[in-house]
Amino acid sequence: MFSYPQNLAISLTEEQGMLLDVARGFVRDQAPIEVVRAQLETETGYESGIWQSMVEMGWTGLSLPDAVGGAGMGVGSAVPVFEALGGGLLGTPLLSTTVAGQLIWRAAGEQAAEWLGRLCEGQIGTVAFLDNSDWGVPNTGVALDASGALKGRKHFVADAGVADFFVVVANDNGSPVLALVERSALAADAVSVNVLIDLTKRAANVDFTGATPAHVVRGEAVTSALRDTLLLAALLTAAETTGAAGRCLSSIIEYLNTRKQFGKLIGSYQALKHPTVDIYVGMENARSFVYHGATIVADETLSTDAEVACRMAKVAADSVMVYAGDRAVQFHGGFGFTWECDSTLFIRRAQWAQQMFGDAIHHRKRLAALLLDAAAGA
Amino acid sequence: MADNKAALKTFREEVSAWMAENVPADPGFLLPLTFLEVGTEQQLDFLREWQYKLWSAGYLGMHWPTEYGGQGADPAYQYVVDKELSRHNAPIIFNTIGLNWVGPLLLDMGTDEEKAKYIKHILSGEEIWCQGFSEPDHGSDLGAVQTRAVKDGDAYVVNGSKIWTTLGNYADHMILLARTDPTAERKYDGLSFFLSPMKVAGIEAHPIRKVTGEYGFNQTFFTDARIPASCLMGEEGGGWRVAMKTLEYERGVTAGQASGHWGVTIQIDDMINDLRGLEQDGEALLSDPIVRDDLVGFMMEAKALSLSARRMAVPALNTDYPMGLALSVKYRGTEYERRMKQYTASKQGARSALYVGDEDAVRGGFWQRAYFSNFGATIGGGTTQVQANIIAEHVLGLPK
Numbered sequence: 001m002f003s004y005p006q007n008l009a010i011s012l013t014e015e016q017g018m019l020l021d022v023a024r025g026f027v028r029d030q031a032p033i034e035v036v037r038a039q040l041e042t043e044t045g046y047e048s049g050i051w052q053s054m055v056e057m058g059w060t061g062l063s064l065p066d067a068v069g070g071a072g073m074g075v076g077s078a079v080p081v082f083e084a085l086g087g088g089l090l091g092t093p094l095l096s097t098t099v100a101g102q103l104i105w106r107a108a109g110e111q112a113a114e115w116l117g118r119l120c121e122g123q124i125g126t127v128a129f130l131d132n133s134d135w136g137v138p139n140t141g142v143a144l145d146a147s148g149a150l151k152g153r154k155h156f157v158a159d160a161g162v163a164d165f166f167v168v169v170a171n172d173n174g175s176p177v178l179a180l181v182e183r184s185a186l187a188a189d190a191v192s193v194n195v196l197i198d199l200t201k202r203a204a205n206v207d208f209t210g211a212t213p214a215h216v217v218r219g220e221a222v223t224s225a226l227r228d229t230l231l232l233a234a235l236l237t238a239a240e241t242t243g244a245a246g247r248c249l250s251s252i253i254e255y256l257n258t259r260k261q262f263g264k265l266i267g268s269y270q271a272l273k274h275p276t277v278d279i280y281v282g283m284e285n286a287r288s289f290v291y292h293g294a295t296i297v298a299d300e301t302l303s304t305d306a307e308v309a310c311r312m313a314k315v316a317a318d319s320v321m322v323y324a325g326d327r328a329v330q331f332h333g334g335f336g337f338t339w340e341c342d343s344t345l346f347i348r349r350a351q352w353a354q355q356m357f358g359d360a361i362h363h364r365k366r367l368a369a370l371l372l373d374a375a376a377g378a
Numbered sequence: 379m380a381d382n383k384a385a386l387k388t389f390r391e392e393v394s395a396w397m398a399e400n401v402p403a404d405p406g407f408l409l410p411l412t413f414l415e416v417g418t419e420q421q422l423d424f425l426r427e428w429q430y431k432l433w434s435a436g437y438l439g440m441h442w443p444t445e446y447g448g449q450g451a452d453p454a455y456q457y458v459v460d461k462e463l464s465r466h467n468a469p470i471i472f473n474t475i476g477l478n479w480v481g482p483l484l485l486d487m488g489t490d491e492e493k494a495k496y497i498k499h500i501l502s503g504e505e506i507w508c509q510g511f512s513e514p515d516h517g518s519d520l521g522a523v524q525t526r527a528v529k530d531g532d533a534y535v536v537n538g539s540k541i542w543t544t545l546g547n548y549a550d551h552m553i554l555l556a557r558t559d560p561t562a563e564r565k566y567d568g569l570s571f572f573l574s575p576m577k578v579a580g581i582e583a584h585p586i587r588k589v590t591g592e593y594g595f596n597q598t599f600f601t602d603a604r605i606p607a608s609c610l611m612g613e614e615g616g617g618w619r620v621a622m623k624t625l626e627y628e629r630g631v632t633a634g635q636a637s638g639h640w641g642v643t644i645q646i647d648d649m650i651n652d653l654r655g656l657e658q659d660g661e662a663l664l665s666d667p668i669v670r671d672d673l674v675g676f677m678m679e680a681k682a683l684s685l686s687a688r689r690m691a692v693p694a695l696n697t698d699y700p701m702g703l704a705l706s707v708k709y710r711g712t713e714y715e716r717r718m719k720q721y722t723a724s725k726q727g728a729r730s731a732l733y734v735g736d737e738d739a740v741r742g743g744f745w746q747r748a749y750f751s752n753f754g755a756t757i758g759g760g761t762t763q764v765q766a767n768i769i770a771e772h773v774l775g776l777p778k
Contacts, residue, residue, distance in 0.1 A: 002647055002650045002651045002654060003647055004645070004646050004647050004650070004677060004680070006680075006681060006684060008681070008684050008685055008688050009688075010685055010688045010689050010692065010695070011692060012692055012694045012695050017694045020694070246698060249774075253774050253775065253776065256776055256777075257775065257776065257777060264777075265777040267770075267776040267777045268776070268777045268778060270763075270766075270767070273766070273767065273770040273776050274763070274766045274770070276770060276774060276776065277706075277709070277766045277769045277770050277774070280699070280702065280706075280769065280773065280774060281706055281709070281710055281769075284686060284699075284702060284703060284706070285678075285679075285682040285686070287689075287695070288682055288685035288686050288689050289678075289681075289682065289685065291689070291695055292685050312678050312681065315678065316678065316682065364671055364674045364675075365667075365670075365671075367674045367677075367678075368667075368670040368671065368673065368674050371673075371674065371677055372650070372664060372670060372673060372674075
């Protein structure tokens with residue numbers, strides 16, 4: 001008999017609750033929408049003062065163990081921070097740096113203490129993963145050659161313009177490895193900046209050909225570290241997206257409560273009211289999945305329950321954000337169509353977020369296998 | 379806490395053993411899927427006997443005060459019982475309007491006399507309750523009800539008609555919302571709330587047949603029916619507040635219900651188990667990528683609902699819209715179930731067209747009947763569309 005394996009743990013530790021309050025307060029005070037907008041067309045995409053404050057609050061090492069200079073609070077502790085950052089549409093290299101930290105820690109542990117320590121201190125790291133544009137393949141096309149240098153390009157490397165070092169997913173004679181490459185090892189013309197749909201984010205294509213890594217992480221742990229890190233990255237992106245969806249919902253509610261047409265507040269029309277309720281319900285669903293994920297992910301290898309949680313969180317967050325961003329533009333009418341309206345930021349965030357670390361189809365296919373096939377004989 | 383956990387575990391084992399012994403076998407006639415479809419005397423007698431047995435064993439209204447027939451226990455104990463009822467495929471506990479709406483309402487707002495008079499018999503099933511809120515012309519717009527109650531000495535004289543009166547033809551009592559003052563400036567202030575007897579001259583309940591082919595609803599006619607003035611609950615003209623409180627219990631916004639087992643539990647596991655045996659294009663239905671993707675969608679919805687139920691108990695995770703999850707339970711849950719049942723009923727090849735009574739029907743036509751029956755949940759107690767308005771206005775703060 002099929003029995004749907006339902007782990008329903010959801011809680012908020014005191015630390016997570018505190019981080020949520022602090023991070024929300026930080027975004028509210030330090031990053032109002034004008035500050036975010038001022039960075040839309042800058043090279044780095046963020047204000048260095050804001051990044052410095054985040055580093056000082058210890059956010060870059062939140063999920064890394066004490067032994068390497070982190071806060072040792074576990075990866076679930078990053079979830080409330082990303083939810084708050086998403087609520088402010090605040091683009092910083094924190095996601096890149098957190099994901100790089102998880103990948104290195106999970107693959108190399110304390111052997112890479114020096115690299116992890118640099119992240120905790122505020123250096124920016126980023127994972128160079130995509131060979132092209134498919135999140136669902138191993139992406140180990142970049143190779144280490146006999147001389148110890150890399151050959152090949154990576155696409156869509158987040159925050160490549162500001163990264164101090166790169167974690168390049170590559171192969172050494174067919175085995176997956178992580179090549180840690182200093183920025184200084186890149187050729188002068190290695191980085192070509194992407195024109196991203198979301199102007200709060202930055203990414204670039206990077207040609208690593210000829211770059212010699214300062215360190216190479218090898219061994220079986222690399223494969224499971226990659227798997228788990230991609231899942232955690234999906235969860236953290238889902239948290240960020242859920243925060244953005246919540247903010248987008250507030251902006252819709254505010255407009256529906258102020259704009260009048262035909263002598264009535266437009267929020268009194270059910271044609272606008274009911275879809276807004278569905279955005280709300282979708283946002284709450286996403287939030288439940290995100291915090292369920294935050295409750296059950298661990299520093300160790302992720303369980304099947306945790307894998308299900310991360311994938312569901314990503315699917316739920318993407319789906320509500322795409323809907324919310326789309327309806328936000330529409331419900332703001334002619335104003336919604338203009339650059340000046342924040343709905344344009346939300347719809348762009350939605351389009352960016354839905355592909356990151358695998359889109360809905362990617363995750364739903366894997367959920368079908370996990371839930372329908374694995375349990376078939378149970 | 380640890381002690382409590384251990385105690386609950388022991389209790390679960392005790393309940394489970396009791397149910398293995400006492401849950402009645404299939405009686406050989408169709409049992410209702412929910413309390414909304416009790417349509418024959420045979421079903422009624424069977425369900426009444428079962429409820430009495432459960433209550434006598436101490437497993438119904440466990441968290442209600444002992445002086446009124448409860449056990450004075452922590453609500454967690456009733457939750458365990460409800461889970462076990464569902465796990466043992468036990469027949470429904472049918473006196474739902476009494477158990478889940480009237481009982482908690484009386485415990486909350488009733489006088490000691492009212493509590494003493496009614497609650498124990500609700501639990502034992504000896505007295506059946508129905509609800510007189512909706513009228514033929516006023517369903518979702520409850521504030522506009524027209525049934526009149528006019529004070530005449532020690533009685534109120536009632537005239538008018540109520541509809542969708544579940545269990546009305548069997549009920550001993552009705553919670554009745556009637557207009558005592560048609561001239562009140564605000565329509566809500568003209569309404570009063572009665573704990574009315576049903577078996578008096580001038581009250582007649584006429585069964586209504588439903589889309590499932592079954593009965594359970596009634597239209598109730600009041601023709602110069604004299605009900606004792608002492609039936610008035612609260613103040614004359616104060617009925618709206620009591621009715622709104624009742625709806626909180628009905629919609630599950632406020633806890634206190636005697637048992638959650640008011641309908642046959644239909645889980646996503648049932649859906650997948652039943653679909654697993656089916657084929658399409660000569661292959662297992664569950665190997666079809668589109669079907670697989672649809673099922674992932676349903677499994678996510680099911681999980682999201684369960685997670686939000688848990689999340690409600692974590693206030694720190696509900697700071698943005700504190701009442702939001704509670705006020706959207708009905709909106710989300712009933713619509714999910716409707717779509718899930720419709721989906722299962724429609725993925726059976728040509729057998730999708732069969733209904734209860736055909737021996738070739740998949741699981742006896744269970745899903746087809748369950749789908750139709752589910753409209754009771756998406757319409758009753760405030761339609762989905764009204765629920766959306768409530769969420770929009772009371773949770774999101776959008777204008778009326």
